[in-house]
Amino acid sequence: MAxxxxxxxxxxxxxxxLELTKSHHDVIGIDITKRHVESIAxxxxxxxxxxxxxxxxxxxxxxxxxxxxxxxxxxxxxxxxLCVLNLKNLGIDKIWVKAKTKAHHTILSHLNIxxxxxxxxxxxxxxxQALNYPMVSRYMYLEDDRYIINIPISPKxxxxxxxxxxxxxxxxxxxxxKRNQDVFYEIDNNFTLKTNDILILEGLLPYLKKISNSxx
Numbered sequence: 276m277a278x279x280x281x282x283x284x285x286x287x288x289x290x291x292x293l294e295l296t297k298s299h300h301d302v303i304g305i306d307i308t309k310r311h312v313e314s315i316a317x318x319x320x321x322x323x324x325x326x327x328x329x330x331x332x333x334x335x336x337x338x339x340x341x342x343x344x345x346x347x348x349x350x351x352x353x354x355x356x357l358c359v360l361n362l363k364n365l366g367i368d369k370i371w372v373k374a375k376t377k378a379h380h381t382i383l384s385h386l387n388i389x390x391x392x393x394x395x396x397x398x399x400x401x402x403x404q405a406l407n408y409p410m411v412s413r414y415m416y417l418e419d420d421r422y423i424i425n426i427p428i429s430p431k432x433x434x435x436x437x438x439x440x441x442x443x444x445x446x447x448x449x450x451x452x453k454r455n456q457d458v459f460y461e462i463d464n465n466f467t468l469k470t471n472d473i474l475i476l477e478g479l480l481p482y483l484k485k486i487s488n489s490x491x
Contacts, residue, residue, distance in 0.1 A: 276300055277342040282327045282358055284311040287373060287394050288347030292319050303336060328354050330361040338362065343369035343389075352379045359386055420480045423450070426490050428472040437474075438464040444486040447478035 277300050281292040284306040292304045296319045304322040306312050316322040325332045327348070338344060344362055348355040352375055362370050363386065371390040374380040383391050415423045441449055452459045452466070453473040459466070468474070474490075476483060 278340065279303070280305065280336075280338050280341045280344045281347060282306070282344065283347035283349060283355075283373070284308075284315055284322075285347065285349050287349070288345065289315050291345050291347060296320065303338070303341065305336065328357040328361065330364055333358075333361055334365060339365040339367060341367065343367075343371065346370065346372040349373070349375060352376065352382075355379065356382055356386075359383065359388065363387075417477075421478065422480055422483055423475060423477045424483055424487075426474045426476065426487070428468045428470060428474060429490070430470045432468050432490065433470045435468050436464075437462060437466045437468055440486065440489045443489065444478075444482050446482040447476050447486050450475040450477050 279292075279295050279300055280303040281288050281295070282305045284292065284304050288304070288306070289311070292302050292315060295302045302319040302321070304312065304315055304319050305325050305327055306322075307324065307326050309324050312322045312324045323336055325336065327333060327346075333339075344367055346355055346358050346362070348358060355372065355375075356379075359370060359372060369389050371392060372383050372388050373392045373394060374383055380391055380393070417423065437449065437452075441447065449462050450460075452462060452468075452475070454469060454471075476486070478486075
């Protein structure tokens with residue numbers, strides 16, 4: 276079990292706090308707006324009405340003992356940046372920050388932040404990818420344009436040899452196949468697909484796009 280803090284309990288921040296709580300972590304939720312705190316207070320470990328731009332307030336809440344902090348302050352860019360500086364002064368190493376604008380992102384990029392989050396853009400990409408590649412049910416971004424994607428096998432691919440598909444784009448790696456309750460990590464050249472198999476692939480986005488056409 277880890278301890279996290281989420282600063283800013285609007286829609287995005289509240290969702291992060293609740294999901295971390297569901298994963299059995301200790302979560303401190305902080306917001307300057309009373310109604311935001313009251314709406315989540317009974318659902319997370321601890322919720323506080325507090326001004327995150329005040330370093331002493333953060334210190335009193337023992338933020339410095341958290342494994343990571345998510346700064347989800349929305350509209351007030353100045354407050355977001357001051358909060359990040361306070362967290363840095365308290366010696367917190369792992370900080371994830373929601374960026375509202377390009378200017379906000381640019382400033383944060385100079386503060387040595389672990390991760391800058393763009394929720395609206397990320398969701399827009401997910402929607403576009405889902406529309407563009409409907410055979411891909413889920414995907415996860417790694418780094419440097421590399422992704423892991425999840426492809427459910429349709430009835431039209433039942434009995435097809437997987438190696439025959441994969442050799443057309445050797446840059447993509449098949450990580451595993453889930454078939455009902457079984458998981459296959461070792462996939463030989465004779466492996467045949469079955470309807471409702473779940474295929475997990477990893478590779479650079481251009482190659483994943485190329486091979487995804489084989490699963491339409």
